[in-house]
Amino acid sequence: MALTDELEKLRADTLEQVACADDLKSLDEVRVAVVGKSGTLTGYLRNMGNVPKEERADVGKAVNAARQAVEDAIEARRAELAAAELDARIQAGAVDITLPGRVQQLGSRHLINRMIDELNDIFLGLGYTVESGFEVETDYYNFTALNAPADHPSRSMQDTFYVKDLSGDAASVRGESDVLLRTQTSGAQVHAMEDWELPIYMVSPGKVYRRDVADPSHLPQFHQIEGLVVDKGITFGDLKGTLEYVCRAIFGPDRLTRFRAHYFPFTEPSAEVDVSCAVCGGKGCRMCKHTGWLEILGCGMVDPNVLQMSGIDPEQYSGFAFGMGIERIACLKYNVPDLRMLLEGDMRFLRQF
Amino acid sequence: MLVSLKWLDEYVNVPDDIQALCDRLDLTGTGVEGVERVGDAFANIVTAQVLSKEKHPDSDHLWMCRVDVGAANLGDDGKPEPLQIVCGAQNFNEGDHIVTALVGAELPGDIKIKKSKLRGVTSFGMNCSERELGLGAGHDGIMILPDDAPVGMPLADYLGKSDTVLDLEITPNRPDCLSMVGMAREVGAMYQENWTDPLPEAAARLQLAGETPDHRVSVTIEDAARCPRYTARVIRGVKIGPSPDWMVERLAAIGQRSINNIVDVTNYILFLYGQPLHAFDMTKLADADGNVDVVVRAAREGERLQTLDGQDRVLTEDMTVIATPHAGAVALAGVMGGLESEVTDATTDIFLEAATFEAGRTSRTSRNLGLISESSMRYERGVDDHGMLERSAAAAALMVAVAGGQVMPLADDGFIDEWPLCSQPAHLPFRIDRFCSFVGADIPEDFIEDALGRLGCTVEGPTEGLFQVVAPTFRPDLEREIDLYEEVLRLWGMDRIPSTLPASPHRVGARTQRQQTSAKVNEVLRAAGLNETMTYSFVEPGDMARLRLDEEAAGLAVELLNPLNTEQSVMRRMLLPGLLRSLAYNQRRGVSNVQLYEMGTVFHAVQGRKHPKERTKVAGILSGSMQPKAWNNSPTVFDFFDGKGVLESIAYELALPKIRFKALNAQEAPYLQPGRAAQMLAEGSAIGWVGEVHPLVAAAFDVEGVVVAFELDMDALEKAARQARPSEEVPTFPPVEVDQNFVVDEDVTHEKLTQIMTSAGGKLLEDVRLFDVYRDDERVGAGKKSMAYTLTYRASDRTLTADEVERAHERLVKKTADATGAEVRS
Structure with a gap:
């Protein structure tokens, strides 16, 4: 057989083998056997010296062509096999992406504090400071300085928790003690009026206590946020504008508010504020007792007596004050079927917020 | 407080739109907690007239009638159309005015009126008897109305039983609103409408008769602070019996049960004028000689009184009683009367008390005894000591009108009046400019003057922007200028005040x-x-x-x-x-x-x-x-x-x-x-x-x-807490990490090892990280533990050489071993 024929056969056989190699390893075996250092095709190159001179050029050309063809085929096959192997690996690596992810548990904020955070942010944005005050107060800061009449029923042992006074003072009002668990956060505001520089723009969110037995709609301890502004030239319009803004910020831009004249000892004139019912949009439903309105806060212009008691001249300064129950707002925004759940620490409840 | 609008309408025009009235009451400070329509029981029952009457073709006792119900039934053309009604009654004729229950009506006894067929003839309603309507016993036939009765009028309106009763929340600063006349005045002020005070006319009906009694009738107030005013009248010869229908109905409308004519009058006057009254059976107050010497005094500690509700009450010195020298306490002042001196069927002579008692003490007394009455509720908020003569006169005159008898002339003016502490009306300025800048709106002077006037104030001026205002004594809450501002603002309407935000440049919101x-x-x-x-x-x-x-x-x-x-x-x-x-x-x-x-x-x-x-x-x-x-x-x-x-x-x-x-x-x-x-x-x-x-x-x-x-x-x-940690440069040269373990006694702590390594490692030691703690009695030894650390060496200015790291590390291992007795194992 002529050398060129031999080469042609080798080339054809090798290409056949390359095509048949079904993985990178067997492909490499073919490469080593044919074009490796001691490969069959390499052997022809090495034996070029033995080829008669006149045939050399042709044979050399044929060998090189065969080698080129083989190498190209191997490279092409390698790329094919590599792609197939990657494909296989990818296919094998597919997961059920609907399996749950690897989550690190995030904790939850208590619903009431979540509401307080929200309210604080609203008031900080309006330029108020936040001051919570002490939970144990004297009768003076909780009632007297707020213009509450001496005989007011809210001061009774039925309604307010009193604590033992260890000062040795004769209690000034209720026989045994004039130290109590605050029933409103207003005491912090009286302290502010006494101690702070004017003007005052403040809110006092915090825990308050009233002597109600815990049931689905009452708690002996709950939360209020009360606000106080004392400045020159404060008008009832300012009170209205501020609370309308706050109500929209809490309940949404579409909610309406209305001011109903009311009576509180701490303020004069006083009003209660309603927002339009979100459930029925003001048409009247069970939630709003068919009035279309939900009562959410009490407010008014600070009574001149209150200013005076704190050493502020009511002819120079005026102000407004307001207070709302956080639990009530939380219940209006979220579904809390039983207020006691707020104090039980049930993980299944807490983790919903 | 319950207010019958039908009753209120006697004194002030009550708007027809009840919902609008309720909203206005809410916004001006009188909360509406409930609305009850009284005539609802007669819904779909109207006055009617029989147009024709024919025999039922299949019955010998039924009638086929055409009944005109006016606008209560409209045809397709929108005009009134008579109804065909089958009726079994025999007592009526064509042209008679009757009462018809329309389809949809509900009669007492849960009878629902439906369209129905009676022996093949359709009937579109029912003509009613008195008994069927729950109006009486009459069942001889259907109810026949007078010929002038209108046709198609709701029966409730025709009978005058249509009423709406509002349940109002009266705030503690408004004692004046705890009465019909107070609410009439309030509604008048709300709508800038005039109202009619029934008191002058009612008081004028009083006629004194008979002679001054032979026996002494006297009142002594021991402590004026407890009882600023006490008045008394004596009515003799009354006959206790049921009250007239009109009074029973009015009291019933506001939830009060009729007791007898005398007690009902005291209640009626209380709800009408806000004046609590008490009627004593005078014979129970009289001593053996027939003299009545009433003393208003502090209760004695431990003193007992059986109150009208039958409860035995143990009193304290804080409470005030009405007493006589021989009978002791006969009533708990301002709260409740005593059972012993209550008016009974046998009573003929009445000692009628109209007084004022100290607010705070009344409040404590009723709370301490758990006894809150219509009287105590009013006294604890404040009852006007002025006008009492007229209110008591109206009560006495009404007693005579409903129970007979005579009002005896007593003392000089015909009645006993002890008034040691007379309240003075407050004189207040009203600065118009200041008010307007306080509320943030320009409210016209006329409105201010009119509003205050309608509330009972005397308003003079303005001179130089100032009104001089005298507040009425029935408004004890109007003590200061600011109290007047509140009144004008609420009547003007808070909703009409433009909303603004405070303009102060001096505020900063920040978290502490x-x-x-x-x-x-x-x-x-x-x-x-x-x-x-x-x-x-x-x-x-x-x-x-x-x-x-x-x-x-x-x-x-x-x-x-x-x-x-x-x-x-x-x-x-x-x-x-x-x-x-x-x-x-x-x-x-x-x-x-x-x-x-x-x-x-x-x-x-x-x-x-x-x-x-x-x-x-x-x-x-x-x-x-x-x-x-x-x-x-x-x-x-x-x-x-x-x-x-x-x-x-x-x-x-x-x-x-x-x-x-x-x-x-x-x-x-x-x-x-x-x-x-x-x-x-x-x-x-x-x-x-x-x-x-x-x-x-x-x-x-x-x-x-x-x-x-x-x-x-x-x-x-x-x-x-620090605001921030001191920051370090991010390293640019590579670290060398060396793992090292120490076998130490159990009591050698991680903290101790770390301290020693940190000090021994010098500047090149950047970090010490514990990665394993291993205990094994055989391989590590009992009471020992193997602590394995990764030590990171790095210099901030160069790449460390192997030699440098080795020297530093050897020093660290040696010092650590020396200091802790640690054994180093590979």
Whole structure:
């Protein structure tokens, strides 16, 4: 057989083998056997010296062509096999992406504090400071300085928790003690009026206590946020504008508010504020007792007596004050079927917020 | 307070649109808590007229009628159309005016009127008898109305039984509104309508008759403060009996049961004018000689009185009684009369009291006795001492009108009037400009003048922008200029005031240092997977003992004088008990993975001080594991190091300097398991503690399993917190890491090893990281542990050579071994 024929056969056989190699390893075996250092095709190159001179050029050309063809085929096959192997690996690596992810548990904020955070942010944005005050107060800061009449029923042992006074003072009002668990956060505001520089723009969110037995709609301890502004030239319009803004910020831009004249000892004139019912949009439903309105806060212009008691001249300064129950707002925004759940620490409840 | 609009309409024009009236009342300060329409029982029942009457083709007693019901039935053309009604009554004729129940009406006895066929003839309603309507016994046939009765009028309107009763919330500053005339005045002011005061005419009806009685009738007030005014009249020869229908109906409309004519008059006058009255059976007050000497005095401590409701009351000196020298207390002033002197069927002579009593004392008396009456409610808010003569006269005249008898002339003016303390009307300025700038709106002078006038004020001026206002004595709440502002504002309408925001340039909203620290602590705890909760501030007194602490270990308890129950009778001194209770709550409900924290106030009392100390603490508990077992997560049960890790995260976020954890022993923290308890310190100051709760404590709180807990002091955290850590350059040269283990005795701590390595490693040692702790009695040795560290060497200005690292490392190993007796094994 002529050398060129031999080469042609080798080339054809090798290409056949390359095509048949079904993985990178067997492909490499073919490469080593044919074009490796001691490969069959390499052997022809090495034996070029033995080829008669006149045939050399042709044979050399044929060998090189065969080698080129083989190498190209191997490279092409390698790329094919590599792609197939990657494909296989990818296919094998597919997961059920609907399996749950690897989550690190995030904790939850208590619903009431979540509401307080929200309210604080609203008031900080309006330029108020936040001051919570002490939970144990004297009768003076909780009632007297707020213009509450001496005989007011809210001061009774039925309604307010009193604590033992260890000062040795004769209690000034209720026989045994004039130290109590605050029933409103207003005491912090009286302290502010006494101690702070004017003007005052403040809110006092915090825990308050009233002597109600815990049931689905009452708690002996709950939360209020009360606000106080004392400045020159404060008008009832300012009170209205501020609370309308706050109500929209809490309940949404579409909610309406209305001011109903009311009576509180701490303020004069006083009003209660309603927002339009979100459930029925003001048409009247069970939630709003068919009035279309939900009562959410009490407010008014600070009574001149209150200013005076704190050493502020009511002819120079005026102000407004307001207070709302956080639990009530939380219940209006979220579904809390039983207020006691707020104090039980049930993980299944807490983790919903 | 219940107000019948039909009654109110006698004195002021009540608008037809009830809903609008209610809204206006709400907005001007009189809350409407309920609306009841009284005529509803007669819905769909109208007056009618029989147009024709024919025999029913299939019956010998039924009639087929065409009945005109006016506009109550309209045809397709929109015009009134008569109804065909089959009727079995025999007592009527064509043209008779009758009462017809339309389809949809409900008659007493739950009879619903429907379209029905009677022997093949359709009937579109029913002609009614008195009995069927619940109006009387008459059932001889259908009800025949007079010929002039209108046709098609709702029966309730025809009978005058149509009424709407409002349940009003009267605020405590408005005693004047607790009466029909007060509400008439208020509604007049709301709508700028005139109203008619019925009192002058009613009082003028009084006629004194007969002679001054032979026997003495006297009133003595012992303490004017308790009783500023006491008036009395005597009516003789009354006949006790039922009240006339009109009075029964009016009282019924506002929820008052008729008792007898005399008692009903006292109630009627009370609701009409707001003047509480009391009618005594005068013979019960008289002594053996027939003299009546009434004394208004303080009750004697322990004095007894059986009140009208049959209860025996034990009185205190704070209470005021009406008494006679021989009968003792006969009534509890301002609250309730005595049973002994009550008006009975046998009564013929009435001693009629109209008085005022001290507000605060009446309020205390009724509350202390749990006895709140219509009288006490008015007295505690304030009853006007002026105009009493007229109100008492109106009452006496009405008694004579309904019960006969004569009003005896007494004393000089015909009645007894002791008035030691006369209230004076308040004279107030009203600065128009100041008012307008106070409310932030221009409200016209005329409106101000008109509004105040309608409320009963005398208004003079304005001169130089100033009204001079005299407030009426029935408005004790109008004491200051600001009180008048409120009146004008509410009548003008708060909704009409333009909304603005305060214009002050002098305010800045900012969180305090404490608030920022709290916010960060909260964020870290939530990021660490803990859930915030809240627990009660009041706890059981035994909690310190449950924590195995001495009673005063956390200071003196702050005791409640009036706790709701003993389980909630002292203020908490630590947050831990509340959290343990919440844990138990969860475990009882099958929730075993619990991660809770609370930030809240703890309290302790200080002997000799009025105010207890309040501190804010943040505490947490971890029990079970962070998450349930999942396909890609095998949970580990929480232990000490989970709690410590939380504290380390807080320390990192707050950049607390020089954090150390120091072991707490059984004496220092008896509530924690010794050996798994530590105190956290920042630069040597205590911040709080962390540990596993002592098994005995867990048992005392009914808690199962390992419980990790911590409690930190917020003041200490705030004090130690830094704004930021000192920053370092990011390294540019590579580190060399060397793993090294030391076999040491059990009592050699990680902290000790780290200190020695850090000091021995010098400048090149960048980091020490413990990666394994291994114990094995055979391979490591009993009482020993193998501690394996990765030590990172690096220089900030060059790449370290192998030699440098080797020398530094050898020095470190040698010094560590020398200092701790550590054995080095490869």
